[in-house]
Amino acid sequence: MLKRFALLAVVGCALALAVYAAADKPAEGAKQLPVPEMKFNEVKEIAPGVFFRYSSISANDKNIPFGGSNHTWVVFKDYVVVIDANFPKEAADVIADIKKTTNKPIKYVLDTHHHGDHAYGNAVWAKEGAKIIAHTNAARLMKTNGPKQWEEAAKDRKDIKDSELKQVDISFDDKYELKDDTQHVVFMHFGHMHTAGDASAYLPKHKILCTGDACVNGAFNYMGHSNSASWIKCLEAMDKLDIDLICPGHGKPARKDLLAKETRYFTELRDAVKKGIDAKKSVEEITKGLDLAWYKEWTGVGVVETDMNKDSVKHVYNELQGKIDHDRLGATSAPLNWRQPPTGIASR
Structure with a gap:
C-alpha cells in the first residue's frame, strides 16, 4: 500500500x-x-x-x-x-x-x-x-x-x-x-x-x-x-x-x-548488481567487474575509481538482497565530505 x-x-x-x-x-x-x-x-x-x-x-x-x-x-x-x-x-x-x-x-x-x-x-x-x-x-x-x-x-x-x-x-x-x-x-x-x-x-x-x-x-x-x-x-x-x-x-x-545520465547510471548499476547476485558473486567480485565505459566520459573518472561508487555497489547489493529498511535511512549521518574523487576532476 x-x-x-x-x-x-x-x-x-x-x-x-x-x-x-x-x-x-x-x-x-x-x-x-x-x-x-x-x-x-x-x-x-x-x-x-x-x-x-x-x-x-x-x-x-x-x-x-x-x-x-x-x-x-x-x-x-x-x-x-x-x-x-x-x-x-x-x-x-x-x-x-x-x-x-x-x-x-x-x-x-x-x-x-x-x-x-x-x-x-x-x-x-x-x-x-x-x-x-x-x-x-x-x-x-x-x-x-x-x-x-x-x-x-x-x-x-x-x-x-x-x-x-x-x-x-x-x-x-x-x-x-x-x-x-x-x-x-x-x-x-x-x-x-x-x-x-x-x-x-x-x-x-x-x-x-x-x-x-x-x-x-x-x-x-x-x-x-x-x-x-x-x-x-x-x-x-x-x-x-x-x-x-x-x-x-x-x-x-x-x-x-x-x-537521463543519472537514470542510466542507477539503472545500469542495479542491472549489473542483479546479474552478479544471480551468478552467486560476492559484492567484491561484482564491484571489481563493474564496467560502465560511458560513465568516465561523463564524470572524468572510472566507475570504481572512487570509494563512493564502491559503497554504492554495496548499497544496491544490500537493497536487492532485502537487507535495507528504507524508512530508517538517514538515522546515521552522511560523511561531511564524501565527494573525494581522484586528482584531476577538480577542474571539471
Missing part, C-alpha cells in the same frame, strides 16, 4: 508541475537559456533575476577545499528565495554574494535535504531574517537525528562547532509555492531519491529545475541514504517537465539530458 501511495505521489508531482509549466509558459519564440561556463565560487545570472553560484568540489588538491553545495537564488519583487543552506562558513560567503546582486531581504531558504552541506548553515540564514523550508521527512530527520549528527560534525568543522543547529520553520508534504508578478518557484517532493526528504525547486517561467543532490553533474552520487529503485522513478517523473536548464546540487549546470 505504501509503495502504491509513493508511486501516486510521483505521478501527481509530474502532473501538477505540467500544469504550472503551462500556466507560466514563456512568450512564443523565447530563446533557450544558455548553459553558463562557470569557475569555482563564481556567480552568474542565468535568467532574469535568477542567479547561480558554482561551489568548489574537493579533490586531493588541498588548495581546492570542499565548498559545500551549489546555490541558486531568485529575486522576487520584494524578497529573495535561496536554494540550499550549505555549511555555516559557506552560507556567510553566499550571503555576501547575494548582497552584490540585490538589496532585497532574504526571506526563504530551501533545505533540499538534511545533509550538512545543504542544511547546517540554517542558523546563519536565520540571522538574516530568513525562514527555513524543507520537506516533512527532511524536517523530521533534522529533528530526531540532527542533534547527534550535528555534534559529530562539529568535531571536524570549526564553523559547525561555532554555530548551532537551526530546525526547519516551514515543512511541506508534496509542494510549497511562492509566486508574485515577477517570479514563480514551486518546491516539490518527488519521492525517496538521494534521501527520503529530497526537495527540488522548479521555476516554470524560466524552465529551470534546481535539484539538490537528487541530480548531480559528475561523480558525486552518494547513495548511503537512497532508495535506488524509487530514485529512478522520480528522475523519470522529473524528465516530463519542460526544462531548459538543470542546476544540480554539485557540479556544473547542464541541459535536461543530465536527468
Whole structure:
C-alpha cells in the first residue's frame, strides 16, 4: 500500500508541475537559456533575476577545499528565495554574494535535504531574517537525528562547532509555492531519491529545475541514504517537465539530458548488481567487474575509481538482497565530505 501511495505521489508531482509549466509558459519564440561556463565560487545570472553560484568540489588538491553545495537564488519583487543552506562558513560567503546582486531581504531558504552541506548553515540564514523550508521527512530527520549528527560534525568543522543547529520553520508534504508578478518557484517532493526528504525547486517561467543532490553533474552520487529503485522513478517523473536548464546540487549546470545520465547510471548499476547476485558473486567480485565505459566520459573518472561508487555497489547489493529498511535511512549521518574523487576532476 505504501509503495502504491509513493508511486501516486510521483505521478501527481509530474502532473501538477505540467500544469504550472503551462500556466507560466514563456512568450512564443523565447530563446533557450544558455548553459553558463562557470569557475569555482563564481556567480552568474542565468535568467532574469535568477542567479547561480558554482561551489568548489574537493579533490586531493588541498588548495581546492570542499565548498559545500551549489546555490541558486531568485529575486522576487520584494524578497529573495535561496536554494540550499550549505555549511555555516559557506552560507556567510553566499550571503555576501547575494548582497552584490540585490538589496532585497532574504526571506526563504530551501533545505533540499538534511545533509550538512545543504542544511547546517540554517542558523546563519536565520540571522538574516530568513525562514527555513524543507520537506516533512527532511524536517523530521533534522529533528530526531540532527542533534547527534550535528555534534559529530562539529568535531571536524570549526564553523559547525561555532554555530548551532537551526530546525526547519516551514515543512511541506508534496509542494510549497511562492509566486508574485515577477517570479514563480514551486518546491516539490518527488519521492525517496538521494534521501527520503529530497526537495527540488522548479521555476516554470524560466524552465529551470534546481535539484539538490537528487541530480548531480559528475561523480558525486552518494547513495548511503537512497532508495535506488524509487530514485529512478522520480528522475523519470522529473524528465516530463519542460526544462531548459538543470542546476544540480554539485557540479556544473547542464541541459535536461543530465536527468537521463543519472537514470542510466542507477539503472545500469542495479542491472549489473542483479546479474552478479544471480551468478552467486560476492559484492567484491561484482564491484571489481563493474564496467560502465560511458560513465568516465561523463564524470572524468572510472566507475570504481572512487570509494563512493564502491559503497554504492554495496548499497544496491544490500537493497536487492532485502537487507535495507528504507524508512530508517538517514538515522546515521552522511560523511561531511564524501565527494573525494581522484586528482584531476577538480577542474571539471
